[in-house]
Amino acid sequence: MWRQREIRLPGRDRGFHLVTTEVLDALPELAELQVGLLHLLIAHTSASLALNENASPEVRRDFESWANQAVPERAGYWTHTLEGQDDMPAHVKAALFGPTLTLPVKDGRLNLGTWQGIYLCEHRDHASGRTLIATLWGEER
Amino acid sequence: MWRQREIRLPGRDRGFHLVTTEVLDALPELAELQVGLLHLLIAHTSASLALNENASPEVRRDFESWANQAVPERAGYWTHTLEGQDDMPAHVKAALFGPTLTLPVKDGRLNLGTWQGIYLCEHRDHASGRTLIATLWGEER
Amino acid sequence: MWRQREIRLPGRDRGFHLVTTEVLDALPELAELQVGLLHLLIAHTSASLALNENASPEVRRDFESWANQAVPERAGYWTHTLEGQDDMPAHVKAALFGPTLTLPVKDGRLNLGTWQGIYLCEHRDHASGRTLIATLWGEER
Secondary structure, eight states, rough: EEEEEEEEOOOOOOOEEOOOOHHHHHHHGGEEEEEEEEEEEOOOOSSEEEEEEOOOOHOOOOOOHHHHHSSTOOOOOOOOOTTOHHHHHHHHHHHHOEEEEEEEEEEEEEEEOTTTTEEEEEEOOOEEEEEEEEEEEHHHH | EEEEEEEEEEOOSEEEEEHHHHHHHHOGGGGEEEEEEEEEOOSEEEEEEEEEESSHHHHHHHHHHHHHSSOTTTTOOOOOOOTOOOOOHHHHHHHOOOOOOEEEEEEEEEEETEEEEEEEEEEESSSOHHHHEEEEEEEEE | EEEEEEEEOOOOOOOEOOHHHHHHHHGGGGEEEEEEEEEEEEESSSEEEEEEEEEEEHHHHHHHHHHHHHHHHTTTOOOTTOOOTEEEEEEEEHHOOOOOOOOOOOOOOOOOOTTEEEEEEEEOOOOOEEEEEEEEEEEEO
């Protein structure tokens, strides 16, 4: 089985957001896979995907604090500044956390650790929404 | 061919550890693939997987030194501190190095560069062990 | 359909380089896929692959500036220094940006965002060239 579809996520505040349920709700075919994989690409260069702790909002807030300190705005070495001071740091953060996730599927469900959830990492101050390309493939049940 | 199985790795000290042989020993079916891929997920949010230099223990020690400087404990911006001062930095390091690896297989072997080995990156002070979900798929020999 | 082949890229200056066209020119079979994926591995431990902004050379220059500040040469904690002061930082940068990319294919083309391009991130001062292992799989048109 192969499926590929676009998932449109609404605009969100800058920060790290848990989107596991939203992504899975858009992929009913996942239930048909016995063994397989789900690949997600975020089709943008200033937002990213990560897989991390799905319980505490503090964890996601601390991710944002760390990222802002590690990739600072207004640093003297930025030359690509025309699109706003949040733009170039957003590109670097996007590449660090990465634009894709590949996740195992078993018995019609994601086969993740108990505490793992999918993060949409929004690195711009104002984004109107983000598109994911989801690809599912594997053996049907 | 599709195979998915859990690999249980014993607890290790905080640091970067070469686990290529251990992972391959748990996957005898890899020898049956002519062309394919191996996907590994670490089912945890405070440890990660990386692919890097497989020869010098100094390299792995320097990874740990860099990570501790780049994601410091006791930084003022951490708010999720209930689980220990190593916990929140471990989450960030885990997302930076990443929870998955996808590796090409050819003629029954991983098709990597000469110097590439699989790292288990343990970011907690005390972990009792780590679970990998390994998925293999491709054309049989 | 499964295809796996080596792509040899010529030596490049240290920095972030857009190589989308070069990679696609080496993969004519991609046009035969209806739905599928392209996996790229860089078979080295001191260079990496990323997916980011494909328009402005300033963006790629700023990536290099950020990386040099975040993973500094001559830091006191490096112990693996025999291969040059650029070597150990190159290993860390390589693991941060990552050694692989997995990209969706649709209707015979990469299904990426408008602004996304493939970067070869060269982290050494003098590299004679880099090898990618490209794996393509999916449903034929």
